[in-house]
Amino acid sequence: MKTQDWKNLGWSAALLVVAALLPLTNDGYLISLGVSIAMYTVLATSWALFSGPTHYISLATAAFFGIGTYVMGSGIEHLPYWVLLPIAGLIGGVIAALVGLATLRLSGVYFVIFTLGLAEMTRQAVTWYQNQTGHKGTYVLTELTDPDIYWQLLGLAALVFLLGWAIGRSKLGFALRIIGDDEDVARHVGINTALSKIALFVVSGATAAIVGAMIAPRYIYIEPATAFTPMLSFQVVIMALLGGTGRLWGPLVGVIPFTLLWEAISSSFPNQTTLLLGLSFLAIVYLLPGGFVGLYDRLRGRAKKRSAMA
Amino acid sequence: MMANTVISLRGATKQFGGLVAVDNVSFDVREHEVLGLIGPNGSGKSTTLNLISGALPATDGEISLRGGTITGLPARQIARKGVSRTFQLVRLLPSMNVLENVMAGGVFGHRRRWGQSAERHAMQVLEKIGMADKAKAHVGQLTYIDTKRVELARALSGEPEVLLLDEWLAGLNPTELTEGIDLIHRLRDEGRTIILVEHVMDAIRSLCDNCVVMSSGKKIAEGTTDDVLSDPEVIRAYLGDDDA
Numbered sequence: 001m002k003t004q005d006w007k008n009l010g011w012s013a014a015l016l017v018v019a020a021l022l023p024l025t026n027d028g029y030l031i032s033l034g035v036s037i038a039m040y041t042v043l044a045t046s047w048a049l050f051s052g053p054t055h056y057i058s059l060a061t062a063a064f065f066g067i068g069t070y071v072m073g074s075g076i077e078h079l080p081y082w083v084l085l086p087i088a089g090l091i092g093g094v095i096a097a098l099v100g101l102a103t104l105r106l107s108g109v110y111f112v113i114f115t116l117g118l119a120e121m122t123r124q125a126v127t128w129y130q131n132q133t134g135h136k137g138t139y140v141l142t143e144l145t146d147p148d149i150y151w152q153l154l155g156l157a158a159l160v161f162l163l164g165w166a167i168g169r170s171k172l173g174f175a176l177r178i179i180g181d182d183e184d185v186a187r188h189v190g191i192n193t194a195l196s197k198i199a200l201f202v203v204s205g206a207t208a209a210i211v212g213a214m215i216a217p218r219y220i221y222i223e224p225a226t227a228f229t230p231m232l233s234f235q236v237v238i239m240a241l242l243g244g245t246g247r248l249w250g251p252l253v254g255v256i257p258f259t260l261l262w263e264a265i266s267s268s269f270p271n272q273t274t275l276l277l278g279l280s281f282l283a284i285v286y287l288l289p290g291g292f293v294g295l296y297d298r299l300r301g302r303a304k305k306r307s308a309m310a
Numbered sequence: 311m312m313a314n315t316v317i318s319l320r321g322a323t324k325q326f327g328g329l330v331a332v333d334n335v336s337f338d339v340r341e342h343e344v345l346g347l348i349g350p351n352g353s354g355k356s357t358t359l360n361l362i363s364g365a366l367p368a369t370d371g372e373i374s375l376r377g378g379t380i381t382g383l384p385a386r387q388i389a390r391k392g393v394s395r396t397f398q399l400v401r402l403l404p405s406m407n408v409l410e411n412v413m414a415g416g417v418f419g420h421r422r423r424w425g426q427s428a429e430r431h432a433m434q435v436l437e438k439i440g441m442a443d444k445a446k447a448h449v450g451q452l453t454y455i456d457t458k459r460v461e462l463a464r465a466l467s468g469e470p471e472v473l474l475l476d477e478w479l480a481g482l483n484p485t486e487l488t489e490g491i492d493l494i495h496r497l498r499d500e501g502r503t504i505i506l507v508e509h510v511m512d513a514i515r516s517l518c519d520n521c522v523v524m525s526s527g528k529k530i531a532e533g534t535t536d537d538v539l540s541d542p543e544v545i546r547a548y549l550g551d552d553d554a
Contacts, residue, residue, distance in 0.1 A: 184401065187386050188389055189386075
């Protein structure tokens, strides 16, 4: 590792420690906001690990998240909480692999529609099953408090960042950048494009499932409409794009302002949230095509040019 | 098939619906040979190249590399077995610099390297083609011939058994053309095995040991470059009946 790497690692660790101190404020509202930010950070960052380099827009986050929620909901009576987290990840990962095998040969638009359909289909399947067995929802009763959930999500975020950093330096990361640039070239230099894409899709699917499992105790009562809400998939995409997917830290700088904005919108205009979500999507795509990362790179490029001329 | 045959086509055929783009074509490429694949536009040369590299699956026939069949294998496996190519329209990786573009060919290909060893090797290839000073340049800043050089370097960095060049010299101005021909000449002198789809006659004459001529998907002539280029049927295919 180079000195720069150690420096980045040091800064990240320091930020993590500061973030971990949040529950000490004892402010319920702040902590609940912190849970949302930590949750979206994990979801958007792991989403961008796959979609950033490959440019495949996945709307399946809600499907994996919901699956994780239901693994927790249906398992908590029988198995310890800590066992259910990896099981949720495993099931999410396996489903992602199957979906990936079936769909990653599809080109862009078809993949987007398929992933959106997947979330809806899973929701309908769970609803149908519950109707058959005669109960509407599932209770998830644990001793876990908001600070516990917050710390868990923070730990998961740290893991996702470490994993993303490792992938970025690996052959797999290099392969994905080549695939994102030109898939035909990737095939002709010897890259197994399908396998590389599936590997990253599995990472994001498993992560979303674990997040769902971690959040489930917070919902207490889960039903398909909340666990598989398609809104979640869109929010994750918007946040990641707002931040920019070109860098590992990109989604994070999108998640924080967007969660705050969202909080303001949903408390002031509770009936117009979907409309405002759509408008903010348009605004981001038009005004910030590369997200904050792209803006940062453009400004830095301009500054460099100016100093070169001076 | 002789012992040192690198690539061998037997009855290779490619059909697109009712159109037979490559019709029952057979030829061999021996080690250290530079073979020109020539013919008028639309005669199926590039399609033949695409069959060898695995960009397109063959409809019929057999293609083998050093005696092992590669027909029907996906492009990535053919690349790993040692077939590298450039594309008719240059395809560089736009988000990467020159060095990374060249490394891309050497990390997953026939001879695989990673990390510093991959970087060192890519640098050596860049030195060989005269672009070491532009290793950190972004590919968007390159001149046309330099983009072609980078693509060639990418193909070379996997140390392929055979190199497929699809009209690599097309679109170059006269000065660049001389440089380009010199560069391929150096590869030839190194003893590389090359299949060259080309229109530039000067290049064909000075670079190719042998030529296969195609017309309307069929092989119409094969032999040493001089023989083939003076064959009346080849001239007729190129220029039409009146001039032959």
